[in-house]
Structures are given as structure tokens and as C-alpha cells.
Amino acid sequence: MKPPLRITGRSSSHFTRLVRVFAQELGVTCEFAPVYDLASLDARDYAGNPALKLPVLSIGTATVFGAENICRVLAEAAPQPRRIVWPEDVRDLRARNAQELVWHAMQAQVQLAFGMQVAKLPADSVYFVKAAAGLRNALAWLDQRLSAVIDALPPRDLSVLEVSLFCLLEHLAFRVTVPLAPYAHLAAFAHEFGQRASAQSTTYRFDVPPGG
Template sequence: MSALVLIGRQSSHYTRVVRMLALELDMAVDLEPIHDLLSLAPAVFAGNPALKLPALRLGGDVVWGSVNACRALARASAAGEDGVAWPEQARSPQLLNAHELVAHAMAAQVEVVFHEIVSGRPPDDASRKRRASLVNSLAWLDRELDAVRGELPAGRIALLELQLFCLLEHLPFRNPVDLSGWPRLVAFADAWRQRPSARATPYRFDPPPA
């Protein structure tokens, strides 16, 4: 058993970001599945009162949230935090905006899946705006992707790219969106899909406990 345990779901794009970063950093992390995603008990979510995943357990300590889990992993790795390009290190408006839209699109994807697909609610003004915001964000990211990636520091793992890839892969898995009109995003996802960290972490539903 690894000293690092990730509490999350194989079907979650937030969980996959952490799992992929661990592999990119050559770190062993065990996955502890959350089976009852609608639970109201913080204990199910490693004590997180917000009832959200993922969480990372490091010995006796627990950190909540995917970015915090990534930061804790990086600090514990041989490369350290300097091996990763973090959102707060963005300086230009272009890169700041890209981080904002990727974070928003990941959150919007969760809301779309929960409200439209899991709950099967009929469309309303709020759901239409939510989906439009997701589509608009993807369109902007496709249009600006080359410029945004050109600003990322060389030789470091960009959290932005990890998050974007996990989001793009999550769309066909849980919320089919036609990406054919966004060729830059398609090419980006195709390239990232070849990485060992991506091949080792495909989306799937965790089997129920025996």
C-alpha cells in the first residue's frame, strides 16, 4: 500500500488530473473509490465538508481538491513544485484567462452531467446558460490554444494542459459534445492521449463494493 492515497473516482476528470500528475512525476498513488457520490456524509469525502472529490491522504494528513492534491504531490516528488507550471504563475491576460476558462469548463461539465444527464431534468434557462458557457469556453480555448500554449514554460508539466486534456476526454465519456469544429482541441487531445499517464488512466466506472 502506497503512503499516498487518492480518494476519488475513476470516472471523475478532477480525480484523473491528480492520477496523471502522479504518473508524470513517477509517484505511486493508490486510489480509494468513492461509491456514493450523493452521500451527505463528509467522511465519505475524506472529511471534506463541501462533499466534493478528490482528496489526497498523505500519511496522517489530508488535502481536499484536485489542485491542492496536485500541489501536495509535487512537493513530495523529486522534482518539487518547480516541476509543474501552476495557475498563479500565469502573468499575461491571455494565460490568466485560459486558466479561468479551463477551471470554469471543468466545473460546468460537472453541473451539466449532474443536472441534465444524471438527474434527467428538462432544459431550463439556467441549464441552457450553463451549457452555452461550456461551449463558449471550449470555442475560445480552441481559438487561442496555440498562443496560450506558447506562453507555458518549457520543461515543466503544465497543470493547464493536464486539466484541459482530462476535460476533453470526459466529454465523450459523460456528456457527448461535438468537438469536430474545434480542430486545435482535437489535435491537442490526440497528442496527449499517447502519453503513458493518459493510457494508464482511462475513464471507467468503479465497480461496486463486494
């Protein structure tokens, strides 16, 4: 018997949502274990990840750290093979740059949301000002080139680029750090991708502890 799979993460996290969307798109059943306290310094609260980061995939007693890493393991566990476009499968330089900017923007969103909204640090710090400027620049670049980038992707059932971009864009609306309104092409993409069952069943929310 195969050991059960469990995703440890947060329903409010775009990195967690990335792997949950992948799991549903691939038909891989996973339990979900929410982490309620992001201020915890105990690795046990992060399913043993020593970096104190999420998400984590548990396979019996084994663990897998990191969103992209988890997506690859989920693909290996899929009951049916699917055509997945991984970052290394992309040959178009604009699409390669797009993935790099999506990863950057997701990290910047964590930096801004955790730093200002969770830790309540001053928003006028150059640390956050520069992060917000870089995030806006990345979104503008992606918005201007989105059609060409999507067209350049190989035939597929799923791509890391599209799922990660969708999770980023919806997170910007969920935890507002920079407005998404100026980026019409990105907003249209998020709306279209959001019609998928995997997107609608993983909508962002804040996990509430039992009895909370």
C-alpha cells in the first residue's frame, strides 16, 4: 500500500496553492495540514522543514521541501501521465524570463505581506519600497508580453509558469500590496484560469484553528 500524501501549508499562501492546484490537476489525493502560526520557530510546525518554510509534502515518513520540488513529486505520483511544461522545457527566452519574474514576484509578495501586514514593520523602509517597485516593474513586464509568452509554451496539459502566475495574481488581490488593476492582460488571464475546478476549490482564505 502506498503511503498517504499530506501537504503542510497555508490556505492563504500562493506557494501552497501552487502545489494544491497541481495535485488536483494531476488527480493526486493529498491530505492538507494547515499551519496556523507563521511566527513559530519550531521546525516541527513546518513538517520538519529546517528552513521554517512552506509548503512541505509528507509521504509517509519522508518529506519534500519547496513548491516546485513538490510539484515534480506529485507528477511522478499521478495516476495518469500528463503533459507538463517544466521551466527547463521552455526554450523561448521571453518565457524563461517570465518564469524568473514570477518567482521573483512571489517572493516579493511574501516579503511585503509578511513584513508589513504580519510583522507590522514600517512601509516606508527602503527594503519594502524597493520590493514594491520591483514587483510593479515585473508585473508591467509580464502584462506587456503575456500573449507572446503563453503562445511560446509547448503543447501541454499544465505548466508551472501558468499555475504559478495565476497563484501570484490572485494572491495580489487577496493580500493587497500593489494594485493589480493597471495590468489588464494579467487580470484577464487570472479570470480565465480561475474557471478551472482546481482553482475554484483552492481559493485563498485564512486558516482558523479548531475552536478559534
